[in-house]
Structures are given as structure tokens and as C-alpha cells.
Amino acid sequence: MKVFEPKIVCFLCKWCTYAGADLAGTSRMEYRPNGVSIRVMCSSRVDPQHILRAFEKGADGVFIGGCHPGDCHYQNGNYKTLRRIELLKKILTSFGFEKERLRLEWISASEGNKFAKTMNDFINNIKNLGPAPKPLARR
Amino acid sequence: MKRVGVFVCHCGVNIAETVNIEEVIKSIKEYPGVNMAQDYVFMCSDPGQNLITKSIRENKLDKVIVACCSPTLHESTFRQAAKEGGINPYQLEIANIREQCSWVHPDRKEATRKAIKIIKSMVEKVILNESLEPVKVPVTKKACVIGGGVAGIQAALDLADAGHKVVLVEKTPSIGGHMAQLSETFPTLDCSQCILTPKMVSVSKHPNIKIFNNSEVVDIDGIVGNFRVKIRKKAAYVDPDLCTICGDCSDVCPVWVPSEYDRGLAFRKAIYIPFAQSIPATFTLDIDNCLGLSPIACGKCREVCEPKAINYDVYDTIIEEEVGAVIVATGFDLYPVEEMAEYGYGKYPDVIDGLMFERILSATGPTGGEVRRPSDGKVPENIVFIQCSGSRDPERHNSHCSKICCMYTAKHAKLYKHKVHHGNAVIFYIDIRSGGKGYEEFIQDTIEKERVTYIRGKVAKLFQEGDRITVWGVDTLTGQKVEIQADMVVLAMAMVPGPDSRELIKKLKLSTNHIGFLSEAHPKLRPVETMKAGFFLCGTGQGPKDIPESVAQGSAAASKALAMLSSEYLHHDPDIAMVIEDYCCGCGICVSVCPYSARVIDTAEKIARVEEVLCEGCGSCISACPTGASQQKNLTDSQIFNMVDSILKGV
Numbered sequence: 001m002k003v004f005e006p007k008i009v010c011f012l013c014k015w016c017t018y019a020g021a022d023l024a025g026t027s028r029m030e031y032r033p034n035g036v037s038i039r040v041m042c043s044s045r046v047d048p049q050h051i052l053r054a055f056e057k058g059a060d061g062v063f064i065g066g067c068h069p070g071d072c073h074y075q076n077g078n079y080k081t082l083r084r085i086e087l088l089k090k091i092l093t094s095f096g097f098e099k100e101r102l103r104l105e106w107i108s109a110s111e112g113n114k115f116a117k118t119m120n121d122f123i124n125n126i127k128n129l130g131p132a133p134k135p136l137a138r139r
Numbered sequence: 140m141k142r143v144g145v146f147v148c149h150c151g152v153n154i155a156e157t158v159n160i161e162e163v164i165k166s167i168k169e170y171p172g173v174n175m176a177q178d179y180v181f182m183c184s185d186p187g188q189n190l191i192t193k194s195i196r197e198n199k200l201d202k203v204i205v206a207c208c209s210p211t212l213h214e215s216t217f218r219q220a221a222k223e224g225g226i227n228p229y230q231l232e233i234a235n236i237r238e239q240c241s242w243v244h245p246d247r248k249e250a251t252r253k254a255i256k257i258i259k260s261m262v263e264k265v266i267l268n269e270s271l272e273p274v275k276v277p278v279t280k281k282a283c284v285i286g287g288g289v290a291g292i293q294a295a296l297d298l299a300d301a302g303h304k305v306v307l308v309e310k311t312p313s314i315g316g317h318m319a320q321l322s323e324t325f326p327t328l329d330c331s332q333c334i335l336t337p338k339m340v341s342v343s344k345h346p347n348i349k350i351f352n353n354s355e356v357v358d359i360d361g362i363v364g365n366f367r368v369k370i371r372k373k374a375a376y377v378d379p380d381l382c383t384i385c386g387d388c389s390d391v392c393p394v395w396v397p398s399e400y401d402r403g404l405a406f407r408k409a410i411y412i413p414f415a416q417s418i419p420a421t422f423t424l425d426i427d428n429c430l431g432l433s434p435i436a437c438g439k440c441r442e443v444c445e446p447k448a449i450n451y452d453v454y455d456t457i458i459e460e461e462v463g464a465v466i467v468a469t470g471f472d473l474y475p476v477e478e479m480a481e482y483g484y485g486k487y488p489d490v491i492d493g494l495m496f497e498r499i500l501s502a503t504g505p506t507g508g509e510v511r512r513p514s515d516g517k518v519p520e521n522i523v524f525i526q527c528s529g530s531r532d533p534e535r536h537n538s539h540c541s542k543i544c545c546m547y548t549a550k551h552a553k554l555y556k557h558k559v560h561h562g563n564a565v566i567f568y569i570d571i572r573s574g575g576k577g578y579e580e581f582i583q584d585t586i587e588k589e590r591v592t593y594i595r596g597k598v599a600k601l602f603q604e605g606d607r608i609t610v611w612g613v614d615t616l617t618g619q620k621v622e623i624q625a626d627m628v629v630l631a632m633a634m635v636p637g638p639d640s641r642e643l644i645k646k647l648k649l650s651t652n653h654i655g656f657l658s659e660a661h662p663k664l665r666p667v668e669t670m671k672a673g674f675f676l677c678g679t680g681q682g683p684k685d686i687p688e689s690v691a692q693g694s695a696a697a698s699k700a701l702a703m704l705s706s707e708y709l710h711h712d713p714d715i716a717m718v719i720e721d722y723c724c725g726c727g728i729c730v731s732v733c734p735y736s737a738r739v740i741d742t743a744e745k746i747a748r749v750e751e752v753l754c755e756g757c758g759s760c761i762s763a764c765p766t767g768a769s770q771q772k773n774l775t776d777s778q779i780f781n782m783v784d785s786i787l788k789g790v
């Protein structure tokens with residue numbers, strides 16, 4: 001039987017989480033390779049449409065990484081992200097997606113360890129959930 | 140049809156070991172839009188870069204992907220190579236297959252698959268990239284140095300000597316920092332004040348430097364090259380221009396307060412001068428301890444002041460300064476006394492920290508340079524020094540090494556022996572770290588010539604018995620318990636960033652490590668820059684270091700700031716917000732979310748615009764735009780959609 005390997009898209013803010021992911025690399029911290037990252041300047045650049053697109057195209061999970069509250073390079077972008085993601089989670093559940101498939105985490109540039117841990121944890125959670133519901137066929 | 144060239148770097152074995160380069164090249168070559176793909180062992184080397192420039196010309200490439208390390212390392216290197224090849228540098232993108240792939244995924248098959256995905260997603264991005272020109276921003280030719288310790292002083296002097304205006308902000312009444320408190324300095328034993336005070340005078344006399352003492356930075360906004368620094372200057376009840384430092388005010392002041400300069404070993408008045416060579420050279424009124432502003436309460440100092448320098452009718456002021464660059468030199472504090480319960484620090488009067496001992500040794504100190512213990516003024520005949528107090532103890536205190544304690548403890552022991560010839564000095568240490576010019580010789584000299592006893596081991600407990608302090612420790616070389624009756628104990632306390640600097644650093648949104656020391660942009664290659672453009676760092680706010688290192692870093696930070704201030708314009712990254720005018724309905728949501736006031740409504744056209752100089756490119760306005768009129772240059776929604784699609788394709 002083929003083992004289910006979740007497909008994951010990660011949006012990482014350039015200043016904190018992307019740098020944290022780089023640090024995980026520099027420190028050779030192994031984690032599961034399911035996620036591929038897209039570097040954005042700030043987590044607030046992530047539009048709910050981007051996330052919906054990922055789910056529509058078959059993603060099993062979407063991860064967003066930003067700076068810790070109060071540490072945003074752009075003053076308060078991460079708060080905007082937090083509000084957007086919380087709303088989006090509500091919408092996703094009404095479409096039959098578990099809200100755990102969308103995860104927002106604050107990971108700083110010095111938290112390589114946290115990045116690797118969070119990735120593994122997220123991937124494991126998605127594995128337990130199984131594949132995402134089949135997206136509605138586009139009319 | 141776009142012509143994308145993909146260049147895959149082996150990075151020696153760093154990438155090639157886990158990523159099958161051959162397979163990557165084969166798969167990428169077939170990807171739509173890709174014209175050619177080639178690998179090389181070190182793409183960042185000269186031949187590697189030449190390979191890119193040559194291929195761009197030969198294959199008429201208009202877009203390039205370099206699959207290598209993180210873009211933070213070599214993006215600019217390769218963009219320069221692209222420019223030399225004749226294409227716009229913003230037509231080159233980096234696919235990060237080292238930090239976020241080969242180094243973290245040891246399975247060759249998995250790593251190869253992920254590397255291919257990463258590269259393909261970047262190909263999708265670059266295909267829609269536009270050719271951009273950096274945004275030109277004029278530079279305000281003035282710098283702000285926060286912190287007037289030796290590092291800040293050096294940075295301010297270097298900048299000022301190069302012809303730029305400098306605003307030096309110091310929290311306390313005088314510049315000089317901790318160095319002004321020291322007796323003598325290792326390894327040369329020259330007097331700290333004798334070498335520092337001439338520098339302090341140069342600062343005060345320099346026509347390009349403006350000192351704000353008793354002042355704190357409240358906020359800094361704006362962008363690199365054009366910052367607005369808000370400074371709160373505490374009310375100056377004594378006019379420094381009129382004060383003649385006669386001291387009459389201090390003589391009549393009835394309030395005694397423990398002196399910060401002498402670390403509580405002596406007292407000062409509520410109106411005082413921190414130390415004789417204070418800069419600015421003026422008395423300061425400590426309003427928190429003053430009996431009252433009203434002459435009915437006291438007002439004695441104003442009565443006696445002949446030059447009429449004292450005025451109670453002044454208030455704190457907020458000053459705004461426009462600067463181009465900021466140097467953060469916030470320095471250190473000693474690890475708080477309350478944290479060291481096991482050594483009774485703060486409970487037993489004869490258990491003191493290193494800085495207190497500096498004051499005791501200093502000729503300007505409370506004992507006039509004689510070694511006398513605080514409790515009864517007796518000359519201590521048995522003295523114990525404990526290194527690593529609060530350092531190198533991750534379970535209970537700090538994990539870091541405070542770096543200078545080995546050296547200053549040796550200096551303390553040496554100076555003690557110079558002053559108390561018959562005394563016994565014992566030093567408890569974990570390791571001796573004396574990596575510096577002349578440092579090891581200094582330690583050897585302390586052991587051999589001064590006959591100071593070094594015991595390798597930790598002290599478990601200190602307690603007072605009669606008028607002596609019992610020291611319980613272990614000699615880890617012999618495995619024996621050690622008990623010493625000491626007259627005085629000096630703790631080499633850990634260096635940590637002070638609470639005020641932590642708060643300021645947080646406010647400025649500069650990143651720090653877990654202890655709170657400022658993080659540099661790159662630990663090796665960009666040691667005095669921060670991740671925030673236009674902010675530089677120096678001194679012990681970045682980590683424990685000695686005087687020569689602080690001075691060197693001060694000069695280094697100044698030279699980095701100078702490089703910025705000496706150009707007419709700065710070049711801003713052009714991947715900022717833009718408006719597709721046909722889609723814009725002028726709703727103004729972008730204006731309300733922009734943290735930089737870079738989005739404005741053009742009332743004539745009823746559409747939103749972008750002030751390019753102000754835009755930092757965060758992208759908040761773009762995801763907030765309900766019509767899709769706001770887009771980010773070279774990271775448009777279409778680009779993100781295509782990247783998402785390519786990541787999820789064929790899996």
C-alpha cells in the first residue's frame with residue numbers, strides 16, 4: 001500500500017520564519033520534506049485567495065510563518081495575518097476542511113529548532129487527518 | 140517565449156551529496172520555458188559567475204534561476220552577474236536548495252524531488268518577473284548614536300571626524316559608560332579614566348557632535364536614510380552652559396543617595412556630578428530624590444548658586460532629529476543581584492561584584508584606591524574571587540560565557556596583591572579563557588609572579604560566620620572539598636543587556652538572541668549591521684566583549700554608517716507595491732492598512748497611488764485590496780498562484 005505523503009505549501013515571511021528555516025538548515029536539523037516554501041516579505045502579504053488556491057489544487061495543508069507578535073518587521077503585519085487566518089479557518093471548516101490543515105505559527109529568525117519541530121508536527125497532524133477533501137470541480 | 144536559464148550549484152558536496160544534480164538538470168530541462176540548465180561545483184566562485192554571464196549571452200537568456208544556498212547569502216552576487224551578462228538583475232531569482240533542502244532532508248530521493256519542486260516554483264515566479272530599477276532615496280547626512288559608552292563614543296567620533304553631524308543620546312547624566320568606572324585595564328594596567336576621558340572631552344568639544352545626556356530614544360520611524368528619532372530629554376534643572384561645577388549646590392543639598400557611579404559603596408547628593416570628569420561637565424539634579432521643586436520644601440541649591448544656573452521651572456522635552464543612520468550601542472548591565480541567592484550577593488556586605496571592586500581599587504573610588512571591605516573598612520587579608528558567577532550555568536542562570544571575567548579577575552587579583560602585599564588571593568574558575576594579545580601572558584604572570592592561587596572548581600555556597608565569609612567549594616582537579624574563610628568575596632558577575640536597553644531594542648524591533656543581546660545581520664560576514672537597514676550595532680549590547688573589541692566595533696559600525704551617509708542616494712529594493720489603475724476603485728483600504736503612509740488617494744483621479752520612496756514592500760495593502768488593483772512588483776498574485784500550482788503539480 002502506498003503511504004500517504006501530504007502535500008504542503010508554506011508561506012514564510014522573509015524576516016523571521018524564512019530566516020528561521022535557513023537556520024534550521026545551517027544547524028542541520030532534519031525534518032520531513034513535504035513542505036515547499038514560498039518566500040513573502042511579510043506574512044500579511046498572504047492573501048486568503050493564495051491559501052484557497054493551494055487547497056483547490058490539492059494541497060493537504062498550508063503553513064504560514066510570521067514574526068512573533070510585537071516583532072513584525074513591518075510594525076503590525078502579523079496581527080493582520082492572525083485576523084485573516086482565524087476568519088479563513090471558519091470558512092474552511094464550513095467547506096469540510098479541518099481547520100488543522102491551515103496553521104499559522106510565529107517563528108523567529110533564531111528559532112531554527114522550532115521551525116524543524118513545527119514542520120514535523122504539522123506534517124504528522126496532516127498525516128493523521130489523511131488526504132484533504134477533494135476540491136469542488138471548477139465549473 | 141521566455142528563455143529561462145537554470146544554474147544548479149553543487150556547493151562542493153553540500154548540495155550534491157543529498158541532491159542528485161543529474162536528475163535535477165534532466166527534469167528541469169523539460170520544464171516549459173526553460174531553455175537550458177547547467178550545473179557547476181561552486182556557482183558563487185568567479186568561474187561559476189562567469190559561466191552564468193557567458194551563458195546569458197550565448198543562449199540569449201532573458202531570465203535566470205540559480206539553485207544554490209539561501210537568497211540572503213548570494214542573491215546580490217548573482218544579480219550582479221546577471222547584470223554583467225546584460226539582463227536586468229531583477230530577472231534573476233534564487234532557488235534555495237541548500238538551507239531548505241539538502242541540509243535538512245538526508246534522504247537522497249526525497250531531497251532530489253523537493254529540490255526539483257523548489258526550482259520549478261521559482262521558474263514560475265521568474266517567468267512573470269519584470270525588469271525593475273532600484274528606487275532612489277535621498278540620504279539625510281546625519282547619524283544618531285544610542286549609548287555613550289566607549290563603543291558609542293568611538294562611533295560618534297569617527298562619524299564626526301568624517302564630517303557628518305552626530306546626535307549622541309545617553310541615558311545617564313554623563314557619557315563614558317562602564318569604562319569610566321574601571322580602575323585599571325588589562326593586560327597593560329593603564330588607568331581606564333586616563334585613556335577614556337580625553338576621548339570624552341573630544342566628544343564634547345567636537346563641533347559635529349551634539350550630546351543629549353539624561354535622554355532616551357522614545358521612538359524611531361521612517362526608513363533607511365531618512366529616520367525620525369524622537370528623544371525624551373529629562374528636564375535639565377541645571378543649565379550646563381551656566382554651571383561652573385563649583386559644587387556649592389551639592390554642599391548645601393541635604394539629601395544623601397547611594398551613588399550609582401560607585402555602585403552604592405558611597406553616597407552622593409540629590410544635586411551632584413557623577414564623577415569629576417563627567418561630560419557634559421555640569422551638575423545634575425536628581426528630581427526623584429530631590430526634596431521638592433518648591434522653595435518652601437527646600438530650594439537651598441538655587442539660593443547658593445552664584446551663576447544662577449539652577450532653574451526649577453523646566454520640564455521634560457521631546458526632541459525630534461532627522462538622521463540617515465542609527466548606531467545602537469546600548470551596552471551591558473551586570474546580572475541582577477537578586478538572581479544570585481546562593482552566593483548571598485546583596486545580603487552579605489562583603490560579597491561584592493566585579494564593578495564594585497573596580498570602584499574600591501580606583502583612586503577616585505570611595506576608599507581612595509585602598510582595598511578596604513565595605514562592612515567595616517578593614518583591609519581584607521583573605522580574598523576570594525569567583526569567576527563565571529551567573530555565566531556558563533544554563534540550568535540556573537545564563538548559558539553564555541561573559542568573556543572578560545577571566546581577564547578582569549586576574550587583573551583584580553593582581554592589583555589586590557600590589558596593594559595588599561601580605562594578602563592571600565584565591566580564584567575559583569571553570570576554565571581560563573585568555574585568547575587575546577598579551578592576555579595569556581598576563582594570566583601566567585598573575586599565577587607565577589603574584590602567587591595568586593587558582594582553584595579549578597565551582598563554589599557551592601557562601602555564608603557569613605562572624606565577620607568572615609565561609610566559602611564552600613570543590614577543587615575538581617583533586618576531587619577535594621575546599622573551605623576557605625574569606626574576608627571578602629568578589630563575584631565576576633555575568634554581563635547581560637540591561638532592562639532599559641531590552642525595552643528600547645524591542646521598541647526598535649531589532650532582533651536579539653535568547654539572552655537579549657542584539658543579533659547581527661550575519662554572525663561572520665556582517666558583524667556590525669542589523670537585519671534592519673540603516674541600523675548598526677557596536678559594543679556590549681551585541682555580546683560580552685572587552686574594551687579594544689568595543690572600540691574596534693564602534694569604528695566598524697561608524698565605517699558602515701559612513702558608507703551609507705557618504706552617498707547622495709540610497710537604492711531601495713524595487714519589489715514594492717504598485718497599482719493597476721483600471722482596477723482601482725479608490726476605496727482607500729490600502730491607505731488604512733499601510734504602516735508607512737506610503738499609500739495615498741489621488742483625489743483628482745479617485746484612485747490609490749504608491750509613494751515609492753516610503754513603501755517598504757511588506758505587501759499588507761496588496762492582500763487587503765478587494766479588487767486586485769494593488770500588486771507587488773515581482774511577487775504578484777499571478778506569480779504566487781503559479782508558484783502554488785507548480786508546487787502541487789504532479790504529486
